[in-house]
Amino acid sequence: MDSGLQDLCQAVRCNANWKLAVENFSESYHLTWVHPSLNSCSRMEDHFNFEVGGPHGRQGSLLYRSGLIDGHSLPTFPNLDALKKQTVAEYITVFPNLMLGVHPDYFLVFLVNPLGPDTSAERMVFYFVGDAAMTPDHKMLRHLPIDLWQVTNDEDIEMIERMQVGRRSPGFDGGCFSPALEQTVYRFQQEIAQAVGE
Numbered sequence: 001m002d003s004g005l006q007d008l009c010q011a012v013r014c015n016a017n018w019k020l021a022v023e024n025f026s027e028s029y030h031l032t033w034v035h036p037s038l039n040s041c042s043r044m045e046d047h048f049n050f051e052v053g054g055p056h057g058r059q060g061s062l063l064y065r066s067g068l069i070d071g072h073s074l075p076t077f078p079n080l081d082a083l084k085k086q087t088v089a090e091y092i093t094v095f096p097n098l099m100l101g102v103h104p105d106y107f108l109v110f111l112v113n114p115l116g117p118d119t120s121a122e123r124m125v126f127y128f129v130g131d132a133a134m135t136p137d138h139k140m141l142r143h144l145p146i147d148l149w150q151v152t153n154d155e156d157i158e159m160i161e162r163m164q165v166g167r168r169s170p171g172f173d174g175g176c177f178s179p180a181l182e183q184t185v186y187r188f189q190q191e192i193a194q195a196v197g198e
């Protein structure tokens, strides 16, 4: 891939089990409540599921827009058709702990590593398209998605840390899955159960 690497590699500590972060990345129904500002430009109803084979989760959005500053945007990956160039973002969860965000103008690698049963370290690395995207005059454009992901992920961490607290509540009975909204989470948990021998 002819891409530039953005130097945003520091790990962020999250006081929750790593699997809660993966589950969070696998579904989009929390957008409405956890990310009201993000939901205004990437609504839950614009998201879709697709197949990539194997145990990997996948969802996408049909309403992605590249960031604009003074009418300029970052270069996009070559060989994208016009529709995908304008709109489509895809999010793939590679079992067990690697998450990928594929956008027309950047590629996100999101890794969550366990530090303990209720602590994890999250790391995001951004790849942009070609040397042209990495010039100093593109710095502000590069920071549009970086800053958005940092704000969004802070909101996610706050939520999953509360979920971690909830897991220890005597009132937590395991819950149940929504067949319409949580297929990807259900499949992830099935893979985990299989991996640890049920």
Ligand SMILES: [Fe+2]
Pocket (backbone or CB within 6 Å): 024, 030, 031, 034, 035, 152, 156
């Ligand atoms: Fe989220």
